[in-house]
Amino acid sequence: MKIAITSTGKEITDLLEKKFGRAEFFIIADTENSEYKVIDNKAAMEAGGAGIQAGQTIIEEKATALITGNVGPNAMKVLTSGNIAIYRGESVSVEANISLFKQKKLQQINTAVASHFGMK
Amino acid sequence: MKIAVLSGKGGTGKTTVSASLAYSLHNSQYVDCDVEEPNGNIFLKASLTEKEAxxxxxxxxxxxxxxxxxxxxxxxxxxxxxxxNKKVMIFDNICHSCGACKIACPTGAISEVPREVGIIESNSSHTFMHGKLNLNEPLTIPVILQLRKKMNKYNHVIIDSAPGASCTVVSTIEDCDYCVLVTEPTPFGLHDLKIAIDLVKQLKLPFGVVVNKAMDSDTSIQVFCKEQNIDVLMELPYSKEIAKNYSKGILPVQYSNHYKDEFIKLLATIKERTS
Structure with a gap:
C-alpha cells in the first residue's frame, strides 16, 4: 500500500514533520517494496486553506494512509472523505515511522486539533 | 473628514483616543472597526437599536x-x-466570495447563496456604529466594507481600527483622510509603531503619533519621532487616575474638561496638518 508521511526534509532519514497542512515535504512510500518519492507541498506557503490543499494532494497521490503529527479540522474533513487513515507519527525519522507503521505501533487518529494549531 | 486611529501594538489606547475624540467633537461619528472585539461601546454607551446583518x-x-x-x-x-472522488467539498469560512468557481464551472452547477458572517449595530442617529464578526468566522473584511459604506454622514468620522498591520487594518484605513497612530513608551510599542508607520507610508496616508501612557522616564517614542521628523500630536500621561476611570468604563474626557480640551486641540492640530 501507498502511505504518505509529512517530512522535514527530502530524505527518509529526515525527521517527521508534525504539521500537516504546512509540512514542507510529503514522502510517499510503498510498504510492499521500499520505494519512495518526495513531493513538495505546494500548500505550505499558502495564506489560507493549506490543510485543504494538502489533503487534496495526498488523495491525488493515491495514498491510503497518512502519518503526521496533527491534523486541523478542514484537512480532517478532506482526508476523511478521501478515506485516508490517519496515524500519529513519533518524533523520529520518516523511515523509523514507516517501520513503526508496519509493526502496527502507531496510533490511528480521527479527531482534529484546533485551526492553525501548528502555527502557534 | 475621516480620521482613523490605529496602533500596530494592541492595548496602547486606540479606543481611549478614538472614543475620546469622538466624544469631544460635535457632529461626529464613532465607528468601531475592530470587529473581532469591538469595545468602544463600553465607554460611549450608545443604545444599539439598529441591527443589520x-x-x-x-x-x-x-x-x-x-x-x-x-x-x-x-x-x-x-x-x-x-x-x-469527483465530489466537491466547499469550505465556506475560507471562501472569499470572489465567484471564480462559478465562472469556471463548465456545466453551470455552481450557484451562490448568502450567508451571515457578522452584524452591524448602531444607535438611531448613527453617531455610534460597530461591526461584530460572528464567532468562528475568519474574514473581517466583509464587515469592515459594510461599515465603510455607512460612514461619512457626519463632519468627523472617527474610526477605531483593529491592532496590527494586516489586511483588516488596510481595509479600515485605506480611504481615510488622516491616520492617528497610538503608541506607548515600551520597546514593543516602538517596534510595532514602526510597522504601523511603514503601513501608512505605503498607503500614502498623512499621519501623526499620539503617545499614550507618556512618562518622563522613557521618551523613546518622542526621540524616535524627532529623528524621523514625525509629528507627535499629543501625549496622554501615564496616570493612575485615567486607568482607574478606564477600568470603570469612563474615558478621561468624560470626567475632565482639561482632557476634553486636549482632544479638541488634537482635531485642530490634525486639521492644520492636512490643510
Whole structure:
C-alpha cells in the first residue's frame, strides 16, 4: 500500500514533520517494496486553506494512509472523505515511522486539533 | 473628514483616543472597526437599536449538474474547495466570495447563496456604529466594507481600527483622510509603531503619533519621532487616575474638561496638518 508521511526534509532519514497542512515535504512510500518519492507541498506557503490543499494532494497521490503529527479540522474533513487513515507519527525519522507503521505501533487518529494549531 | 486611529501594538489606547475624540467633537461619528472585539461601546454607551446583518455569498453545488471535473477547485485562489472522488467539498469560512468557481464551472452547477458572517449595530442617529464578526468566522473584511459604506454622514468620522498591520487594518484605513497612530513608551510599542508607520507610508496616508501612557522616564517614542521628523500630536500621561476611570468604563474626557480640551486641540492640530 501507498502511505504518505509529512517530512522535514527530502530524505527518509529526515525527521517527521508534525504539521500537516504546512509540512514542507510529503514522502510517499510503498510498504510492499521500499520505494519512495518526495513531493513538495505546494500548500505550505499558502495564506489560507493549506490543510485543504494538502489533503487534496495526498488523495491525488493515491495514498491510503497518512502519518503526521496533527491534523486541523478542514484537512480532517478532506482526508476523511478521501478515506485516508490517519496515524500519529513519533518524533523520529520518516523511515523509523514507516517501520513503526508496519509493526502496527502507531496510533490511528480521527479527531482534529484546533485551526492553525501548528502555527502557534 | 475621516480620521482613523490605529496602533500596530494592541492595548496602547486606540479606543481611549478614538472614543475620546469622538466624544469631544460635535457632529461626529464613532465607528468601531475592530470587529473581532469591538469595545468602544463600553465607554460611549450608545443604545444599539439598529441591527443589520453582514452577508457574504458562498458557492453551492448542484450535484445533478456537477461532473466532478475539478475546474472549480483549480479556479479557487483561496483553497476553499476540494474535489474528492469527483465530489466537491466547499469550505465556506475560507471562501472569499470572489465567484471564480462559478465562472469556471463548465456545466453551470455552481450557484451562490448568502450567508451571515457578522452584524452591524448602531444607535438611531448613527453617531455610534460597530461591526461584530460572528464567532468562528475568519474574514473581517466583509464587515469592515459594510461599515465603510455607512460612514461619512457626519463632519468627523472617527474610526477605531483593529491592532496590527494586516489586511483588516488596510481595509479600515485605506480611504481615510488622516491616520492617528497610538503608541506607548515600551520597546514593543516602538517596534510595532514602526510597522504601523511603514503601513501608512505605503498607503500614502498623512499621519501623526499620539503617545499614550507618556512618562518622563522613557521618551523613546518622542526621540524616535524627532529623528524621523514625525509629528507627535499629543501625549496622554501615564496616570493612575485615567486607568482607574478606564477600568470603570469612563474615558478621561468624560470626567475632565482639561482632557476634553486636549482632544479638541488634537482635531485642530490634525486639521492644520492636512490643510
Amino acid at each position: 453582514v452577508m457574504v455569498l458562498n458557492p453551492v453545488v448542484n450535484d445533478d449538474l456537477c461532473t466532478g471535473c475539478g475546474a472549480c477547485q483549480q479556479a479557487c485562489q483561496f483553497n476553499a474547495i476540494a474535489v474528492i
